[in-house]
Amino acid sequence: MSALRRAPELLVPALLVLGTALFALQVSSYLQAYFLDTLVKVAIVVALYVFIGNSGVLSFGHVSFVALGAWTAGVLTVPADQKSAIMPGLAHFLLHTNVGNLASLALAAAVGAVAAFVVGLPLMRLSGLAAGIATFAVLEITNNVLTYDQSIGPGENAFSSVPQTTGIWQAAVGALICIAVAFLYRTSRYGRMLRATREDPAAAAAVGISIYRQRLLAFAISGGLAGLAGGIYVHLLPLTAAGLHLDLTFITLAMLVVGGSGSLLGAVVGALALNGLYSFFSAATNGVDLLGWNLTVPQGTAELVLGTLMALVLIARPGGLSGGRELSLPRRRVRLEA
Amino acid sequence: MSAAPPALVLEELSVRYGAVDAVRGLSLEVDRGEIVGLIGPNGAGKSSTLHAIMGAAPVVGGDVRQDGRSLVGVRSEQVARNGIALVPEGRRIFGELTVEENLRLGLAARRTRVSGVAFDHAYELFPILHEFRRRQAGALSGGQQQQLAIARALAAEPDVLLLDEPSLGLAPKIVDVVFEALGRIRESGLAVLLVEQRAQRTVAFADRSYVLANGELRLTLAPQDAGDTDRLVAAYLS
Amino acid sequence: MTLAFLNLSWPVFANGLEFGGIYALMAVGIGLVFGVLRLVNFAYGQLIMAGGFALAYGSQWNFPNWASILFCFGVVLGLSLVMDRLVFRPLRTHSPAVMLVATFAVAFVLQNIAQLSFGTFGKSAGALAFLNSPWDLGGVEVKKIAVIAVVTAAVCLVALQLLLTRTSLGLHMRAASMDFRTAQLLGVRANRVIAGAVIISAVFAAIAAVMLSVEQLQVTSTFGLSDTIFVLAGVVLGGLNRPIPATLGGFSIGFATGILGGALPSSQSQYLPSILFAAVIVVLLVRPNGLFTRGGGAVQRV
Numbered sequence: 001m002s003a004l005r006r007a008p009e010l011l012v013p014a015l016l017v018l019g020t021a022l023f024a025l026q027v028s029s030y031l032q033a034y035f036l037d038t039l040v041k042v043a044i045v046v047a048l049y050v051f052i053g054n055s056g057v058l059s060f061g062h063v064s065f066v067a068l069g070a071w072t073a074g075v076l077t078v079p080a081d082q083k084s085a086i087m088p089g090l091a092h093f094l095l096h097t098n099v100g101n102l103a104s105l106a107l108a109a110a111v112g113a114v115a116a117f118v119v120g121l122p123l124m125r126l127s128g129l130a131a132g133i134a135t136f137a138v139l140e141i142t143n144n145v146l147t148y149d150q151s152i153g154p155g156e157n158a159f160s161s162v163p164q165t166t167g168i169w170q171a172a173v174g175a176l177i178c179i180a181v182a183f184l185y186r187t188s189r190y191g192r193m194l195r196a197t198r199e200d201p202a203a204a205a206a207v208g209i210s211i212y213r214q215r216l217l218a219f220a221i222s223g224g225l226a227g228l229a230g231g232i233y234v235h236l237l238p239l240t241a242a243g244l245h246l247d248l249t250f251i252t253l254a255m256l257v258v259g260g261s262g263s264l265l266g267a268v269v270g271a272l273a274l275n276g277l278y279s280f281f282s283a284a285t286n287g288v289d290l291l292g293w294n295l296t297v298p299q300g301t302a303e304l305v306l307g308t309l310m311a312l313v314l315i316a317r318p319g320g321l322s323g324g325r326e327l328s329l330p331r332r333r334v335r336l337e338a
Numbered sequence: 339m340s341a342a343p344p345a346l347v348l349e350e351l352s353v354r355y356g357a358v359d360a361v362r363g364l365s366l367e368v369d370r371g372e373i374v375g376l377i378g379p380n381g382a383g384k385s386s387t388l389h390a391i392m393g394a395a396p397v398v399g400g401d402v403r404q405d406g407r408s409l410v411g412v413r414s415e416q417v418a419r420n421g422i423a424l425v426p427e428g429r430r431i432f433g434e435l436t437v438e439e440n441l442r443l444g445l446a447a448r449r450t451r452v453s454g455v456a457f458d459h460a461y462e463l464f465p466i467l468h469e470f471r472r473r474q475a476g477a478l479s480g481g482q483q484q485q486l487a488i489a490r491a492l493a494a495e496p497d498v499l500l501l502d503e504p505s506l507g508l509a510p511k512i513v514d515v516v517f518e519a520l521g522r523i524r525e526s527g528l529a530v531l532l533v534e535q536r537a538q539r540t541v542a543f544a545d546r547s548y549v550l551a552n553g554e555l556r557l558t559l560a561p562q563d564a565g566d567t568d569r570l571v572a573a574y575l576s
Numbered sequence: 577m578t579l580a581f582l583n584l585s586w587p588v589f590a591n592g593l594e595f596g597g598i599y600a601l602m603a604v605g606i607g608l609v610f611g612v613l614r615l616v617n618f619a620y621g622q623l624i625m626a627g628g629f630a631l632a633y634g635s636q637w638n639f640p641n642w643a644s645i646l647f648c649f650g651v652v653l654g655l656s657l658v659m660d661r662l663v664f665r666p667l668r669t670h671s672p673a674v675m676l677v678a679t680f681a682v683a684f685v686l687q688n689i690a691q692l693s694f695g696t697f698g699k700s701a702g703a704l705a706f707l708n709s710p711w712d713l714g715g716v717e718v719k720k721i722a723v724i725a726v727v728t729a730a731v732c733l734v735a736l737q738l739l740l741t742r743t744s745l746g747l748h749m750r751a752a753s754m755d756f757r758t759a760q761l762l763g764v765r766a767n768r769v770i771a772g773a774v775i776i777s778a779v780f781a782a783i784a785a786v787m788l789s790v791e792q793l794q795v796t797s798t799f800g801l802s803d804t805i806f807v808l809a810g811v812v813l814g815g816l817n818r819p820i821p822a823t824l825g826g827f828s829i830g831f832a833t834g835i836l837g838g839a840l841p842s843s844q845s846q847y848l849p850s851i852l853f854a855a856v857i858v859v860l861l862v863r864p865n866g867l868f869t870r871g872g873g874a875v876q877r878v
């Protein structure tokens with residue numbers, strides 16, 4: 001019964017993603033690039049949602065796991081004969097290890113999850129402002145290491161020569177996997193326990209819920225999803241460490257905040273809508289045809305639009321970051337089962 | 339011409355936090371030169387009443403008037419500047435500031451410009467503060483901190499003094515010092531509203547005491563009722 | 577002549593002092609606002625950037641230097657007050673985490689406004705470049721800007737310390753950063769205290785902008801950004817809501833940056849940010865109030 005009643009929580013976001021994918025098949029390959037990018041963003045934002053939405057704790061660090069996933073999938077799939085040319089400093093065992101597309105994605109997710117777990121071991125004791133700053137520090141450290149350590153990747157250079165296996169279906173399936181995992185986690189008893197700690201930490205602790213363990217679990221899962229998204233991303237276009245830093249963190253957080261961090265649907269809609277807007281204004285730097293009227297905007301407009309929207313939403317609805325309602329069929333009000 | 343309105347009047351005051359009614363329809367008056375006690379069990383709404391007067395708790399009904407002017411909707415800082423001083427529960431002194439700096443903070447609410455700051459009055463009331471004026475307030479004992487909290491409130495030269503459980507956690511000897519000081523404060527013409535847990539002592543000491551339970555006024559007692567334990571117990575348990 | 581025991585040359589040491597001074601001012605600017613508002617201002621770097629652009633325009637319009645600097649102060653101050661009014665004030669009662677995200681958004685908006693207005697290459701602010709030339713101090717040649725930065729920072733910090741300890745506004749600001757609610761109950765005016773912190777913080781941002789523009793003549797939309805991220809780390813290391821520890825934190829980071837930037841080959845200093853932020857994490861885990869802070873008094877902040 002409960003699963004049936006909750007079905008819309010899963011189906012509506014999933015259908016939105018499928019619809020986007022089907023629509024993307026109808027458009028020119030130039031436009032398709034934007035849809036692909038949007039599907040990857042959906043995956044990243046859903047990963048963010050799994051942690052922030054359920055725990056109510058802020059994280060600036062998730063793009064680290066996206067970057068680690070991208071590095072993992074990238075370094076393991078660059079054709080062996082090109083590796084030493086692109087990444088001259090690469091460690092010996094990476095130079096001689098190559099895997100296929102799917103295995104690289106699975107490993108990207110695994111690396112993301114393990115990294116998040118390890119980082120979370122100390123960090124999940126923090127909340128509020130301290131959590132925000134500490135996860136920001138994680139982002140800075142990851143970026144710093146990936147930028148300069150040439151034994152694990154291309155350093156400051158772009159990740160070129162990674163097989164571009166991410167087409168519409170790979171991107172859509174990736175986003176759907178993230179949505180499904182997020183839904184399963186949310187409806188599991190662990191997800192319910194974590195949300196109980198968000199609503200009332202003292203009461204949750206009093207009934208024996210370990211806030212630390214539940215947060216750690218959510219952090220590891222969302223890290224895994226972020227890693228998967230990173231893997232898919234690096235198979236889409238040649239990423240750089242600089243491109244997986246503050247801008248992406250900001251953009252994905254903005255999508256989550258504007259969509260409403262408290263619900264899966266909000267995360268998906270936020271990602272679809274804002275990335276649509278973002279893509280539009282990014283494309284418009286080269287000029288777009290809008291109903292016969294040519295629009296050209298300067299570079300930076302897309303970020304400006306997103307930032308303004310995010311600030312407005314935060315001012316108008318500050319609770320949006322930590323609260324939220326999930327979409328479901330009408331039901332009796334039930335107690336927390338935790 | 340009628341006489342001037344009392345210094346502080348609560349009229350059918352109601353306070354609500356979310357779904358919880360903290361105070362329901364409370365009416366009372368405090369006039370200059372009198373001490374009015376407000377007693378009752380834990381959770382009766384005593385502190386909520388004081389916070390409502392200070393503009394720091396949500397008033398959902400009724401009125402609070404100082405010298406006939408309503409204070410409902412006025413911000414805390416302005417209530418303080420209007421001449422109502424609160425000695426908060428738990429004293430809330432600034433432990434990292436010196437004793438004298440704590441007293442200087444009390445001046446924030448003074449309506450007249452202070453020239454050549456002097457805390458003679460405070461030091462006369464509580465000589466120990468003069469001795470320790472350069473010390474960090476956090477290093478004082480609980481009783482000394484309570485004296486500092488009262489002195490800080492008086493530094494604002496208020497017309498109305500609100501005290502939230504000033505004897506809480508103090509040794510009996512120190513309680514005597516506090517009550518003795520309150521007596522002298524009354525003589526200086528202030529209107530004092532004293533929230534206390536020590537029911538009998540408060541009833542005997544105050545000019546008039548109100549018993550609050552479950553947010554409602556249960557009983558009004560005069561000093562001579564202090565020995566009447568039965569009525570008090572009945573009011574507490576009702 | 578060298579500081580043999582540190583294996584440093586005088587110019588490198590002076591460079592450390594220069595950045596130490598600038599970062600200390602920025603750290604205090606961030607710390608003051610945090611103290612009264614519990615707000616970590618990610619957008620502080622964009623205030624400095626705005627100051628940088630003001631200086632660049634001053635150069636372009638051939639303002640005399642004093643007028644450029646005054647213009648820079650005006651722009652930074654105005655932007656600060658607008659930011660406080662439009663963003664911080666509506667969010668004042670919300671959690672520090674929400675405010676942190678909001679300042680993150682503001683930072684991006686401002687940065688992209690700059691990007692839109694001035695393009696990727698920004699503008700040149702060359703008017704103060706002459707301060708890079710050295711002064712001869714008793715046989716030792718030291719860049720003028722290094723001396724100016726150290727002296728200015730010292731004067732500003734002493735003046736701030738006097739303000740905080742000797743004036744009633746300062747006392748009110750200190751009280752508000754310890755226990756805002758009780759301070760208000762005592763009649764301390766919230767808006768006045770917050771305005772005081774925002775204005776002082778903006779003045780320090782403007783000073784930092786002037787001094788940074790000497791080193792970094794080309795002002796772009798990321799002017800001051802990496803400096804601010806370092807300083808944020810330093811402020812957390814020092815202790816967010818206390819001016820003196822925040823100063824020490826900021827100074828240490830600046831000094832280290834200045835020295836390592838000049839003394840070591842880049843292969844050794846490239847991981848400096850990692851070490852710095854790892855330290856930030858350790859500090860947050862071990863002592864949420866920061867490294868240089870003494871143990872709390874008897875009355876705890878709530």
